[in-house]
Amino acid sequence: MTGGMMDMAGLKKDPNAPVDVKLAIHAGENLNASSGQPMAVVTKIYYLKNAEAFQRAPLTQLVDTDAEKAALGDSIIASREVTLTPGQRYEHLEKVPKNAAYIAVAGLFYAPAPQRWKYVFEVKTAEDSGIVMGAHACAMSVVTGQIVLPPGMPGFDPARLGSVQCPS
Structure with a gap:
């Protein structure tokens, strides 16, 4: 079908339509168990224009709404x-x-x-692959999805937790 015929048939996709990304997070039985007892964890999902400010932000800036806004600035679209x-x-x-x-x-x-404890993914790549993550005692793992590493950070396998040591 040509573009005009697709318009008439109602089949043309809205150029401003949101992008669908399948996200799965599987929480382990030992979730957030730094104190020895498993407990719930708040997970934040962000939609960003760029990744740099998020990658630099420490945990303390992401748990406080005002600090989060100051840290992420205009890079955040929604969360x-x-x-x-x-x-x-x-x-x-x-x-x-x-x-x-x-x-x-x-x-x-x-x-x-x-x-x-935090990861960034390109929307274009994640749209095709989806994102599958694990949430564990003190860390997250990535089973499906290509992470975007912060500048200067050496590569690693985000699916493996063998080298992860939970702070006491």
Whole structure:
């Protein structure tokens, strides 16, 4: 069909329509168990224009709304929270705003493992692959999806937790 015929048939896609990204986060039974007892963790999902400010932001800036706004500035388009409980499987079709280049996920753990509590993904790549993550005692893992590393950070396998040590 040509563009005009698709318009008439109602088949032309809205150029401003959100992008669908499948996101799954599977919480382990030991979720957020830094104190020895598993407990719920707040997970924040961000839609971003660029990733740099998010990648630089420490946990303390992401748990406070005013500090978060100051840290992320105009790079943030929208965000929302999902509270995960031990053993929960969260699966959702994210409707990512068209002007978002990145989707980011942060697990606000009680005592997070350095460099393993937040990840950034390019929307274009995630639209095809989806994102499947695990939430554990103090870290997140990525099973499906290509992460965007912060500048200067050495590469690693985000699916593996063998080298992760939870802070005491």
